C-alpha cells in the first residue's frame with residue numbers, strides 16, 4: 001500500500017476520527033487545530049503529528065508540509081474556513097486529493113468544476129434516517 005502524506009484540519013469528532021483511521025492504516029498524518037485541547041479526541045492508536053495553529057494561515061499549512069501532501073481533509077466547524085483551505089490546497093499547492101466538510105449543502109456550488117470532494121454530515125444523517133425509517137419522506141428544504 002502506498003503511504004500517503006495526509007493533513008487533517010480540525011480535531012473535532014470527524015477530524016480526529018479520520019486522522020486516527022488514516023494513521024492506523026499506516027499513512028503519514030498531521031492534524032492541525034487552533035485549540036490544543038481538541039487533540040484529546042484522537043485515538044490512543046494515533047501515531048501522527050499534532051500541530052496547534054490556525055489553518056487559514058498559509059505559514060501554518062506550509063509548516064505542516066502542505067507542499068508535499070497527497071491528501072488534505074478540512075473538517076472544521078466553519079464551512080467558509082473549510083472552503084478556503086480546500087481551495088488553497090487544491091489550487092495553490094496542487095494537493096491531489098482534497099476533501100471538505102460542508103454543513104450547508106447549498107455551498108456545494110462553490111466547489112463545482114473543481115476536484116474537491118465534499119462530505120455533508122447533514123445529508124448523510126438524513127439519508128441514514130430515511131433508510132432506517134423506511135417510509136416515503138418528501139424532499140424538503142429544511143436544511
Ligand code: AMP
Nearest residue numbers: 010012013033034035038054055076077
Ligand atoms: P467540531 O466542533 O467537533 O466539529 O470541531 C471542529 C474543530 O475545528 C474544533 O476543534 C476547532 O478548534 C477546529 N477549528 C475551527 N476553526 C479552525 C481553524 N481556522 N484552524 C484550525 N482548527 C480550527
